[in-house]
Amino acid sequence: MKVPPQFLASLVIVIGSITISSSARDNKSEPSPHPFKSETEQRAKSLHASAAGLTSFGLHRTAKIEATVNCNGTAGSGYYPGVVPADTGAPDLSFITPPGSQVEYLYGMAVWVGGIVGTDTLVSVGADGWSTGGGELFAPLWSQSGSMAEVDHIADNSLTANCVDTFTAGVDPDYFGRPHIPMNLDIVLASHSWDQPGLDEIIVYDLGVTNIGADSVHDAYIGIFVDADVCYECSGTYGHGDDLAGSIPEHQIGYVIDNDGDHLYSPYTTPKILALKWLHSSFEISDTAFNWWISNSNTTLDFGPRLKGSPNDPFMDFGTGGKGTPEGDVNKYYLLSHVEWDYDQVQTASILPDDSIWMYPDQAHAQDFADGYDARFLMSMGPFELPPGATERVLFAAFTADSVHVDTTNAYNLPDDPDTYLANLNFDNLLANATMADSLGQLVRNTPYPVSGLRVSYKTISTVTVSWQRAPFLNLDGYKVYFSQIPPEMLPYPGVVAPWLRPEELVLEAELSTSQTEYTFENLDPSLFYFVNVASVAEGSVGDPGSPLFIRSGGPSNQSPTLPTEYLFLQETEPATIEWTAPQGVVVDHYLFYRGDSADIAIKYHPFYDEGEAADSIVPLDSFYIADEDKTYYYYALEPHTELEPSTTSYLDLGPVDDHVYFVNAVDEYGYETPFSNQTQLHFIEPRTRDILVMIGRPIPAMAVAPSALMEFYDSLLVGYDHDYYLVGDSIRSQYCPDGFPQCVDWHDFMRYSVVIVDGDFAHNILSPDYEDQMRGFTRYLLSGGTLAAFGSLSALNGFGSHSPPTVHKTYHWFISRFFGVDSVASMSWIYCGPETYCHQQTGFTWAESVNGSMPDMVYDPANDFFTPIAQMFWPCGQCAPDVASFRVNEDAEVTHVAHTLYPNTSIHEGDPIGLTVDNEGTKVWWFGFHLWYMEQPAARDLIEAIYPSPMGKVEIEPDTISATALHALEPDTVTIYFGDLNDGHTVGDIDQSSLAINGALVPSSVELLPTHPDFIGEAVALDLSAIDFLSGYEIAWGMTNRGYTLTGLFNDGDSLTAGGWFILAGHRAGDITLDGSVDISDLLYIIDFMFRAGPPPEFPPSADVDADCVVDISDLVYLVEYFFGGGTAPQRGCAID
Structure with a gap:
C-alpha cells in the first residue's frame, strides 16, 4: 500500500493522528482496506530467490536509489548470506545512487545486539565487517532457504526478513578464542521505501528483537554497523580509501562521504552522502553513541578515536594492539554501551597532546586518516532489559541527499583546516531528508501491517503451531487468525503450494489477546494444505492480514537418508555401489536418487515456484500465467537420476564418472520430500605405488x-x-x-x-x-x-599468528578437530x-x-x-x-x-x-x-x-604392460614377478617358497631362486604365473590403466612378507571382437560369421556390444557397417555379459 502524492504536503503535520477506520465485522468479513493507496507501480520486482528457491535478499529500487537488504540481519552486497546469484545484478546494489550509475555508497550494514546474559557479556552481529566468519545471525532455516518476504504495507515497497541467533555450527570463535555463545534472539528486520518525489532517497528500517531464550538479557544495547564504501564500481578498486566518517549529534545522524566527491572523474562523481539516523524506539533511550574506526591488520593503522580514561571510566585496552577494531564480544559490547560520540574523522590531525578528553592520535598517520581513509562506524542506543518472551523495537533510516560536495576545492582544506572543510559541506538536503525520515518513521510506527516473522512449528503428525513477532509500538487490542483448507485440485503439482493461491474468503479461526503470539491448529489432515492469515487489531480496527501462510500438518521431516561416507574411492572402470540408511520415523513411498557433476548439482533445491528470478541459473519445468495478477510464475524441480522403491537402500552405478556426486532423498506417503542426504563424491585414484x-x-x-x-x-x-x-x-x-x-x-x-x-x-x-x-x-x-x-x-x-606469545591456544580448525584428537596446543611463535x-x-x-x-x-x-x-x-x-x-x-x-x-x-x-x-x-x-x-x-x-616400515624389498614384473586380451589367449601367456633386494635382515633364500601368493590367493605355477638378475643386487626370486589367472582377479578394463598387485608370504622363521608393485593394464578396445588389439574389417567379418554362419560367439561380449545396449545383436552389426562404410561414430564400450 502506498502514500498518495497529495498526502506529502501535510505528512509532517497530521501523521500523528492517522488511524484505521473501523466498521462492524462478522466471522467471515475481510479487514477494511488501508486508507492510503497509490497508483505508482513498483519499478522492479523486490524479491530475489536464492538457489534453494526461497528468498535470501530483497531489492529496494526507486527513482533515486537501488539498495539490497538481506535475511541475516544485514543490508548490502558485502554481507550477502551465500553465493551471489549470477546475472541478477541485485546483490551488487548495496546502495547505489543514482540507479544504474554503479556509484556505490555502501559495502554493508549490519545489526549488532549486545547484553549481559548470566555472567557472560555477549554480542550477536549480522556481520562484524572484517572477519570472514563474523556473521552470527541466520535465517531460521538458513541451510535450506532464506527468509525474505514482501508485504503490502504503507510504502511502495515493504520487505521483512527473519533471522535468529541460536546457531553455533558454522560460527567462528571470537578473536580471543571463545566459542560463540548465542543470545537466543529472534530478529525481524522490515524495510520500507517510497518511489515518490521527496521520499525516494530514504529507506526506513523497522527492527524487532525478541528474547526466545530462557534467560533475561540485561543492559542490552542495539547498534547498527555501517561500512560505507563510496566510489564508482568499488569492487576490485581502492576507491573507498579516501572516505570520511562523521556525524551530526544534535540530529542523531552518522554519515560517510567521499573526501572530495571525485569531481575530477565525471560522470562517475560521488557528491552525495550515506547517512544513518535513529527514528524511534519502544524503550526509553538513556544513551546513544557514535564510534568510527579504521580496521587494519597492521595494528599501528588500526585506529579509532578513544576517550582518555578516568577513575570512573577507565580506558579500555582492546587487547589486540590496535585502538580501532573491536575484536571479540567484550570489545564490541564496550563500543555498543560506552557513552561516547566521536569527533569527525577530518579532525583526527587536530587533536592536541594535551586534549583533556581524547587520546592523542599517532602523528605518523593522523594526517593520512584525516584527509580520507577506509572508515566504518557504529551507532548504538540503550540500555534496556529484555526478559524471556519480550520484544523491543527500533526504527532507523538509511538515506542519501544531493549534493553534500558543492565546493570542488574543499578537499585542499584537509588535513590542516577541518573546520573550514566541514563548513563548506552542504547538509541542507540531508537535514530535509532527515526530517522526512522522522515523519515516515512515525507513519510506519503507527500503521498496522501484516504481522512479521510468521513461522511454523510442526508438533505432531496432525498438529501445527503458527507464531509471529509482536509489534510493540502499536496500541494493540490483539490478533485475528484466519484459517481455511486448500482444495487439492488447486495444486498444479502435488506437495507444493502455488504462490498465487488465495482463500476465497477469510474464515475467522480465533481472536487472541496481545500477549498471544502463536496459535496451534489440531486434528489436521496430513494430506492437505491450509491457508493461515494473521491480522493485528488496534483501536478496534483490523490490520492487513497479508499474504497467506501455507501450512501442512506433520511438516517436512527433518530426518533424511544418510550416506556412510563423503567420498568413494575406486580404481577406474570399477562399478560404484552407493548405499544409504533410511530416514528414521518416515514412511517412505519412494526414493529420489541424484547423480551428476559436482558443479552441475551444486545447487540443490526442493520443488518451488518463483517469478523467474532463478531462471538464469535453473531451467524451470513449467510456467503459469495468472491473468488477475498479470504475472507469470515458474515451477522448478530438481530432476533425479532415477526413482527407487522404498525397500531399496542402494544403487549400483555401472558407469561411474570421476568426480561425480551422489545424494538421495525420500518422499513420504503424503508427498513430502525429506531434506537431501549428505553427499558422496566419487573419485578415481591411482594405486599407491x-x-x-x-x-x-x-x-x-x-x-x-x-x-x-x-x-x-x-x-x-x-x-x-x-x-x-x-x-x-x-x-x-x-x-x-x-x-x-x-x-x-x-x-x-x-x-x-x-x-x-x-x-x-x-x-x-x-x-x-x-x-x-x-x-x-x-x-x-x-x-x-x-x-x-x-x-x-x-x-x-x-x-596462532607470527608473533604469538608462549601460551596455550584452543584449536578450532575443523581438520585438527576431526583427525588429530587435539583440543589445544601450547606454542610460541618462532620470532x-x-x-x-x-x-x-x-x-x-x-x-x-x-x-x-x-x-x-x-x-x-x-x-x-x-x-x-x-x-x-x-x-x-x-x-x-x-x-x-x-x-x-x-x-x-x-x-x-x-x-x-x-x-x-x-x-x-x-x-x-x-x-x-x-x-x-x-x-x-x-x-x-x-x-x-x-x-x-x-x-x-x-x-x-x-x-611406515621400510619396503620389504624390490618388486618388478615382466612384462610391465599386459594386455587384457591375454585373458582370451588359446595359449596362456606367462607373467613373471621378481623379488629381491631385501633390507630387513632376511635374504630371498630365507623365503618359504610354498607360502608365496599373488594378490592374496593366486599361487604361482613355479618359483625359482635366481643367483643373479640384472635389475637386482645379488639373488632374486622369480615367480611365474598364468596371465589368464593373474588378470582374472581384476575388473574389466578399457584403455590404459595402472593396476597394483601384492606379493605375500612367509620367511622360514615365521616372519611375514608383504610387498607390492604395479603394472600397466592395456584394456579392451570397443569393437575389437577378434581380440587382436585393433578394430578393422576382420571384426566385422567375425560378427557376420557369428550371426549368419554359426560361427563362434565373441570371446569378450562387451567388445562386440558396440552400441552399448548390453546385448550383442543385429544392431551391433549395423553399427559397425555404418562405422566402416558410412562415416558413423566409433564403437562404444559395451556392457553385454553373454
Missing part, C-alpha cells in the same frame, strides 16, 4: 631454513624409500596453477604415496585452489587410506622474542621421551645446523629447538611422546604430550610437535620406520 611424499618449504620463516638443506637431510634419512618432494613455497608464489605447471599439485598427486610427511605447515594455497578448501584435499587423501605425518606446531593452520633469552625459558624443548618404548626417544641435535645466519636474530637458544608445540589431547589420540625441556619449572611444554597418533574414520595420522630435521638422525630414521 610410491612410498613417501615430503612436503617442505615453510616450516618457519623461509629465510631461516633453506629447502635445499632439508631435501639433503631427507635424501639421507629416506635411503631405501621411494620418495619425492613438494616445495610449498613454489605454490605460494604461484597465484594460479595452470595445467602442466610443474610446481603445482592437487590431492590426486598424493594418492600414489603411502605416506605424506608435512614437515612445516599447511600453508595457504598449499594445494591447487581448484579443490575448494585446501584441507579437503588432505581429507580425501586420508579417507582414501593414506597416512599423514605432520611435524611442527602447525601454527599457520591453527591461526616472538628475538634475542630476549628469558622467552626461551618458557619453551626450551630438548627431547621427546617415548611413552611405551615402541618408538624411539627423539633428541634435539644442535649439530643439525640447517639455519641461515639470520635465524640467530630470532632464536639464539642453541641448546633448545624452535617452533615447538605440545598438546592437550582428547580420547581419540594415543600419546606416543612427552616433552622434556631445559627449564622444567617454567616451560609450557614440560611433561606434556608432544607426539601422538590417531586411528579414526579408517585414517592414520601422526603429529609430532617438533621438526624432524633438527633431531638426531638415527632416531629420526627409526621414527620413520615406526610410522
